[in-house]
Amino acid sequence: MTISLKSFDPPKRVLMGPGPSDVHPRVLSALARPTVGHLDPTFIGLMDEVKALLQLAFMTSNDLTLAVSGPGSAGMETCFVNLLEPGDTAIVAVNGVFGKRMKENVERSGAGCVLVEEEWGKPVDPDKVESAFKAHPEARLLAFVHAETSTGVESDAKSLCALARQYDALSIVDAVTSLGGIPVKVDDWRADAVYSGSQKCLSCMPGLSPVTFSPDAVERIRSRNRKVQSWFMDLSLVMGYWGAGAKRAYHHTAPINALYGLHESLLMLAEEGLEASWARHKRLHLALRAGLEAMGLSFLAAESCRLPQLNAVMVPEGIDEAKVRARMLERFGIELGAGLGPLAGKIWRIGLMGASCTANNVLLCLGALEAELTALQAPIRTGVAVPAAMAAL
């Protein structure tokens, strides 16, 4: 391969897929500030602020709240490898791609995995989870995805966390796509370990995974019989670096500039306010829905469990969905997501996350989608999507 000796000049996209979402110019600009050392007193101060801002976003007073120095899947693995030991049993609810990934994490931690499966596109059923606890009283952990990015479905995190407590198990909650977009009430739910990602409703660039652990989770980590299998993800070591006070124990070199970006994005969330951010995601989702339904398109998920920030929309019969996405990207710079696994070819995933969740984007996306579907002679109603969305705004 010939190396092209040129700086990379990325096109300006409109990111309306399953993440990353558009990164706000304030966050991009924070990223580019001068790098300081990871033990610099000013950086220690920044870490304290990131922690406080994450506590606010997670609605928790958990002391062990931090950003894992890796993407969401590193945050996920941090939860599993710290809370499980070989021989433990975990119940994992699977209703999409990310539940399946949890199962991989459980098994690679040497623990036994009891699956509670649900059709993709439906929420986790608490009754089935309860049956699993009854059949497996030895289970020490329940893991589930709050907002399934692969299907656009919300599960009832509060009920599921309560079930885990009822059966003396800890809970691990995947809040990658939910944090900032819909309520994630860690203390109210009494969730034990929750992980998220920087690149969804927080609208920071990808690469960091906010996590939070309850006192019960910390107690389980402290009382482990053997070391965590991962040195990099071992919270007993990471805690020393993110711990309170100016005396930090060096563990690894933090991703300094990435944390500048996360700090700025969390600040923007705090400035807007959590409730206002949830309301914005809801309002613009309803506008998008009005436009899509006016065209005659429908959703995969039932209204009762539908995520506002991740819209899984059924592809009309006979339409090559990949062609539509390719043309949307090429002609308008709009990125939509494809279906995964059993949903490949059957749905589009339209993200309305964080800085991508704007009225302008809703109208742009509807207009472009209508144009492309019309060009492919899809059986849709035309000329109605944008007015319907406008009426709902």
Next chain:
Amino acid sequence: MTISLKSFDPPKRVLMGPGPSDVHPRVLSALARPTVGHLDPTFIGLMDEVKALLQLAFMTSNDLTLAVSGPGSAGMETCFVNLLEPGDTAIVAVNGVFGKRMKENVERSGAGCVLVEEEWGKPVDPDKVESAFKAHPEARLLAFVHAETSTGVESDAKSLCALARQYDALSIVDAVTSLGGIPVKVDDWRADAVYSGSQKCLSCMPGLSPVTFSPDAVERIRSRNRKVQSWFMDLSLVMGYWGAGAKRAYHHTAPINALYGLHESLLMLAEEGLEASWARHKRLHLALRAGLEAMGLSFLAAESCRLPQLNAVMVPEGIDEAKVRARMLERFGIELGAGLGPLAGKIWRIGLMGASCTANNVLLCLGALEAELTALQAPIRTGVAVPAAMAAL
């Protein structure tokens, strides 16, 4: 804690510690470019270029060459968990902090660990390594640190990799501090797995770990009996994402903007040329040395194994080294590194890495250090350091 609702405004530092080094404005500016999706065709092109530029930096044609989406310690762990299985035996050479961390990695992978220890400040002794192979013919792996960041010592990577081959073992080489600053000749050495960090002589912000694996290492990964214990670091999955061609399998969301930055920093290294970069590190190290020695200061490491980019300098008798570092930071914005472990309080670590390795920084550092040591009445010669460095430039 009260949340201070302000953007973070980092001070402009001169980073002359053990890393991160100063990040060049070109790299900071690349970081701030608009985020695209991790499956965007333009981003796939960027990943191909990053791979080609890393092959150039590592002097290798290894196909499995990529940037791990985490800091150097995640790159280290990626090497160990993929190449080791429970029941294997690994020989680990320890002559500083990072060799000790390797031991942790071996043990947490379920493998047995044979240590070859050396005094901190000395290079790994190939004779001792050979004795270990003779005593442990079952060893399947040799791991060592090429450039020990905790002591400023270079070990003879070529001889050590050859020893590993002689005894039918694979080699893992820590090149975190060496890549870009001194020769790292992966193919010439026939090294099997080499990891580095973005924030040392590449002068990118921290958070990424370049890695490369020989065909023999890939063969060992392919012939594993059991899955890699880490899902996030499992190269059999990561390979599908970084693999050749446009068809990428989604594994995790890549840290898009961080890879913009790494691309730019590797481009700058390619523009300067590897040999020119090594020569610059050597020349400025010699100027720094001339100044330090003129003051009467000495080095921890013998000249034969001394790293140009990481200068471990003995603290004069009776001087509170932390006070000197604090004053250098406060008055001049210069960050120096402290000694670790048995060297705490005994050495400073002066980094001359990547964009921090300039003649201006050498003169500034010498001038400031002379001023602070004079203020503390250290027994040094004054007025000679800067002229001596100038003469050596």
